Amino acid sequence: MSLLGDLALWIALLLGVWGALTGFTGGATGRTDLQQSSRNAVFALCATLLVAVFALEWLLFAHDFNVEYVAAHISSNLPTFYTWSALYSGQQGSMLFWAAVLTAFGSFAMVFTAPRHRVYLPYVSAVVCVVALFFVVTMLFAANPFDRLPYTPADGRGMNPQLQNPGMVFHPPMLYLGYISITIPFAFAVAALMSRRLDVDWLVAIRKWTILSWLFLSIGICLGMWWAYVELGWGGYWAWDPVENASFLPWLVMTAFLHSVMIQEKRGMLKKWNLGLILAAWVLSIFGTFLTRSGVIQSVHSFTQSPVGAYFSWFLFAAIGLLGYLYLTRLPLLKAEATLESLVSRESAFLFNNLFLVGIAVTVLVLTLFPILSELVGDKISPKAPTFNFVNVPLGIALLTLTGIGPLIAWRRASLPNLKRQFAAPVTTGVVAALVILLLGMRQVWPIITIAVAMFVMGTVAQEFARGARARHRQYGEMYPVAFFHLIARNRRRYGGYIVHTGIVMLFVAFAGMAFKVETEASLKPGQSVSLASPYGWTYTFKHLGVSQYDALNRQVTAGTVVVSRNGRTIGTMVPEKRQHVDGLGNPTFEPSTAPAIRSDLREDLYVVLGGVVGGTETAVYRFTINPLVWWVWYGGMIVVFGGVIVMWPSGTVGGTRVAAGYAAKIGATE
Amino acid sequence: MTKTLVVSRRDFCGALAGGLFLVQGTQAPPTHPIAGQEPLPGSGPAGSLADPARAGRPLDPVTAKDNDAAIQAIEKRLSCTCGCGLDIYTCRTTDFSCTFSPGYHRQILSLASGGMTADEIIAEFVKEHGESILMSPPKRGFALFGYFGPWVGVTLAGTGLVWLLRRWSRRAQVVAAATAATASPRREPAPSAEDLALVQRELSRFES
Numbered sequence: 001m002s003l004l005g006d007l008a009l010w011i012a013l014l015l016g017v018w019g020a021l022t023g024f025t026g027g028a029t030g031r032t033d034l035q036q037s038s039r040n041a042v043f044a045l046c047a048t049l050l051v052a053v054f055a056l057e058w059l060l061f062a063h064d065f066n067v068e069y070v071a072a073h074i075s076s077n078l079p080t081f082y083t084w085s086a087l088y089s090g091q092q093g094s095m096l097f098w099a100a101v102l103t104a105f106g107s108f109a110m111v112f113t114a115p116r117h118r119v120y121l122p123y124v125s126a127v128v129c130v131v132a133l134f135f136v137v138t139m140l141f142a143a144n145p146f147d148r149l150p151y152t153p154a155d156g157r158g159m160n161p162q163l164q165n166p167g168m169v170f171h172p173p174m175l176y177l178g179y180i181s182i183t184i185p186f187a188f189a190v191a192a193l194m195s196r197r198l199d200v201d202w203l204v205a206i207r208k209w210t211i212l213s214w215l216f217l218s219i220g221i222c223l224g225m226w227w228a229y230v231e232l233g234w235g236g237y238w239a240w241d242p243v244e245n246a247s248f249l250p251w252l253v254m255t256a257f258l259h260s261v262m263i264q265e266k267r268g269m270l271k272k273w274n275l276g277l278i279l280a281a282w283v284l285s286i287f288g289t290f291l292t293r294s295g296v297i298q299s300v301h302s303f304t305q306s307p308v309g310a311y312f313s314w315f316l317f318a319a320i321g322l323l324g325y326l327y328l329t330r331l332p333l334l335k336a337e338a339t340l341e342s343l344v345s346r347e348s349a350f351l352f353n354n355l356f357l358v359g360i361a362v363t364v365l366v367l368t369l370f371p372i373l374s375e376l377v378g379d380k381i382s383p384k385a386p387t388f389n390f391v392n393v394p395l396g397i398a399l400l401t402l403t404g405i406g407p408l409i410a411w412r413r414a415s416l417p418n419l420k421r422q423f424a425a426p427v428t429t430g431v432v433a434a435l436v437i438l439l440l441g442m443r444q445v446w447p448i449i450t451i452a453v454a455m456f457v458m459g460t461v462a463q464e465f466a467r468g469a470r471a472r473h474r475q476y477g478e479m480y481p482v483a484f485f486h487l488i489a490r491n492r493r494r495y496g497g498y499i500v501h502t503g504i505v506m507l508f509v510a511f512a513g514m515a516f517k518v519e520t521e522a523s524l525k526p527g528q529s530v531s532l533a534s535p536y537g538w539t540y541t542f543k544h545l546g547v548s549q550y551d552a553l554n555r556q557v558t559a560g561t562v563v564v565s566r567n568g569r570t571i572g573t574m575v576p577e578k579r580q581h582v583d584g585l586g587n588p589t590f591e592p593s594t595a596p597a598i599r600s601d602l603r604e605d606l607y608v609v610l611g612g613v614v615g616g617t618e619t620a621v622y623r624f625t626i627n628p629l630v631w632w633v634w635y636g637g638m639i640v641v642f643g644g645v646i647v648m649w650p651s652g653t654v655g656g657t658r659v660a661a662g663y664a665a666k667i668g669a670t671e
Numbered sequence: 672m673t674k675t676l677v678v679s680r681r682d683f684c685g686a687l688a689g690g691l692f693l694v695q696g697t698q699a700p701p702t703h704p705i706a707g708q709e710p711l712p713g714s715g716p717a718g719s720l721a722d723p724a725r726a727g728r729p730l731d732p733v734t735a736k737d738n739d740a741a742i743q744a745i746e747k748r749l750s751c752t753c754g755c756g757l758d759i760y761t762c763r764t765t766d767f768s769c770t771f772s773p774g775y776h777r778q779i780l781s782l783a784s785g786g787m788t789a790d791e792i793i794a795e796f797v798k799e800h801g802e803s804i805l806m807s808p809p810k811r812g813f814a815l816f817g818y819f820g821p822w823v824g825v826t827l828a829g830t831g832l833v834w835l836l837r838r839w840s841r842r843a844q845v846v847a848a849a850t851a852a853t854a855s856p857r858r859e860p861a862p863s864a865e866d867l868a869l870v871q872r873e874l875s876r877f878e879s
Contacts, residue, residue, distance in 0.1 A: 234757060234765040241756055339846075340839040348836055355828055363821035374813050379802065381814050384756055386807040391821050475872075521764055523733040526718060549721055558726040580725045591768045592727040611764065612730040616723035621730045623764040 002067050002146040005055030008048045009140055015045045016133030023126025027194060035122040039110050042125045045132055046103035053100045056093060056145050060086050066152040069093060069145045075158035076584030077554040082159055085169040088176065089159055091308065092145035099135035102128060102180045109184050117205035123191030131183050138311040158589035161581045167227030175220030175247050179285040181213040182250060186282035189275055193326045198271065198333045203261055208648060214258060215644040217251045222637030233594040233609045235519065235625040237633060240388035245368045246288030249361050253281040256357035259350050266411065267347065268337030275334065279323050286316055342413035349406040356399040363391055393446055397453055400508050403501050404457035407464055425463050430456030450512040454505045461498045492646050499643030506636030513629030523614055523621045534604060534626045541565045547618040556580040560610040560620045564599065574599055576610035605630040727768055736780055745779055745789050749796055750806050758806050
């Protein structure tokens with residue numbers, strides 16, 4: 001089966017070269033036979049890479065430990081669930097997954113692109129083939145998942161215990177889907193540049209793809225946060241780790257694009273900027289994969305380090321050079337069709353929103369690369385979470401403020417009476433919220449500002465929904481709940497966007513909540529307890545009952561049992577674990593890992609980590625943490641995704657489809 | 672005669688969910704008590720574990736000093752050198768398997784009990800490991816670029832953007848004025864009430 005996989009990769013190499021050559025030549029010369037051949041090459045490439053994926057999965061499930069990848073990433077007693085996910089838990093497999101999914105997305109683009117946008121497809125297929133080709137070449141010459149060992153070990157090394165978590169089964173593919181799907185809008189952008197068709201058409205063609213990428217990235221980032229929280233045991237969900245930052249960068253740029261593209265669609269402005277954002281998002285997605293794969297910067301994700309970094313850096317340099325050339329030579333074709341009429345307008349608000357989104361992206365990029373940059377000029381400086389927070393918290397709050405301001409300002413020009421009318425209720429909401437939390441005794445500056453701004457944004461969102469529903473009620477006599485749903489259904493982009501804003505507000509409130517985290521460490525003999533005061537004023541008592549040990553599937557478990565009471569009333573039992581993973585022969589595979597016990601509600605999480613035992617007895621060492629508002633992160637993330645799905649959902653009416661598809665600018669320009 | 676098997680969407684989803692449940696069910700971990708362990712945790716006189724090695728590195732009992740807020744505050748200003756990127760306190764209490772942070776913790780306790788202040792302890796660590804041990808690099812030299820560069824950059828870009836927007840809007844006003852001046856002086860007929868109602872209807876439809 002490894003021979004089949006290897007063969008598939010070599011065929012993919014040839015197909016990739018052919019598809020790229022025919023695509024670019026067919027696009028440039030207009031020869032339909034070459035264009036068709038390139039299109040077919042994408043389908044064939046996809047099929048070939050799927051065969052390679054099938055071969056690798058087969059080898060994993062067959063426990064063929066003579067294959068280096070299989071021996072390094074699974075053991076014979078690994079649960080089926082994780083044997084499946086071993087496909088992308090290692091370097092070589094994840095690259096195969098990347099390439100296969102990319103060509104699958106490419107095939108979808110070939111099939112589902114509307115006839116009026118097919119003019120871009122030869123270049124799109126060529127770009128897809130080039131990117132897939134890069135991954136295939138890297139696999140064949142630096143990280144082949146089908147390489148065999150000179151001997152066959154009795155069992156595999158097993159999967160890193162941190163990856164044996166349901167969150168880790170879904171988080172990497174979601175993130176990869178986000179990274180990979182950016183290649184399709186990127187390919188359309190390159191196609192628009194090469195074909196010099198830089199009107200609004202290419203934007204319409206990529207609209208769904210950009211939202212899809214953004215959605216996958218959002219889901220992937222949220223799942224990654226959840227995995228870090230429930231699996232790593234440090235009690236947080238975001239540590240500004242380089243690999244976390246790598247996923248955040250394209251998300252920020254895509255978010256900027258999703259806002260600024262509206263200006264191009266409605267007013268025919270910001271063509272250069274939007275094109276630049278799409279190119280930057282793709283470069284950052286490859287850069288993110290490079291960071292994950294190369295280990296160039298020390299990270300907790302260091303289980304993926306390898307020599308493929310050199311391949312990625314060369315590819316990145318070449319891509320940036322070529323894209324820079326294409327972009328600069330096409331600048332004269334990217335002239336705006338309209339100019340901004342007033343400083344106080346929706347367009348300006350979107351521009352400032354872009355400034356902050358891109359500003360935060362650049363900040364995160366610079367701070368992530370700071371160890372390398374600082375080494376160039378002197379001593380190595382490695383900024384960590386406090387530095388990232390110091391810089392990004394004010395920028396983030398400014399961005400959140402703009403989230404509330406943007407929808408309140410009219411397109412083109414806003415008058416003073418209009419501004420007063422629009423801002424009165426949201427600003428009042430924010431100010432009242434700030435006063436209330438001050439009266440309640442909160443004194444931390446950033447959380448107060450965050451919550452006040454969050455309430456201002458919620459005031460904006462509520463006002464927009466209320467006005468819209470009232471207008472429908474007055475005009476069509478609809479009941480308010482019906483009017484509310486019709487409002488969303490008739491303009492999914494606008495109101496879906498507001499739902500996304502609601503989710504973002506929840507996330508910011510949750511981040512502010514972490515300022516009130518409390519924790520303590522204790523060693524407890526059976527029967528002993530420790531108390532901890534929560535930020536809400538309750539007293540939690542954690543009583544240690546004892547420690548038990550048992551075998552479970554592919555691990556040996558040491559579990560502490562803790563009874564929790566709140567203000568003297570028992571509310572439940574928590575069982576944090578220490579896990580020693582073993583291979584099929586019972587040999588320990590990795591260092592013992594922790595599995596925290598978490599008890600959640602909307603207000604706060606109780607988070608208990610079993611550190612170990614004292615002197616081989618049942619005296620256990622624990623860390624007890626109370627994390628406020630953590631569930632708001634997960635619910636906020638779900639609402640963001642829900643809003644994104646609404647934005648993406650196809651519009652039912654012809655008029656709505658046209659508006660959603662961005663025909664406003666085009667119609668305006670031609671009529 | 673062939674009989675068509677009709678499967679509703681609900682039946683299909685139910686069967687799929689049931690199948691997934693069964694697949695997961697077959698993986699349910701068999702929990703075997705280890706021979707030699709006391710039957711009820713904590714009920715024996717010694718309360719010893721059958722295999723303490725499974726619980727990771729043996730730990731010392733936590734003392735009041737380990738939980739001292741001042742000690743924790745010092746540890747939260749220092750980064751662990753194991754590569755986790757976390758501060759010493761978080762690292763040593765995360766999975767308790769780090770071999771660096773417990774040593775640093777003991778060193779901090781020892782320096783504190785020797786009468787050193789928090790700043791002196793931090794300085795001692797910097798002397799020993801360099802400034803890379805600090806969670807927040809000092810605000811001087813190239814680090815200033817990391818701390819304040821982004822704000823300066825965003826402020827400059829914001830100022831530039833305001834300037835650009837003003838320029839664009841002024842230009843737009845000039846163009847509008849020129850267009851108005853060259854436009855025919857003929858007065859457009861006032862829109863009728865019907866026209867206004869139609870426009871209003873269309874606008875509200877578009878807005879909603």
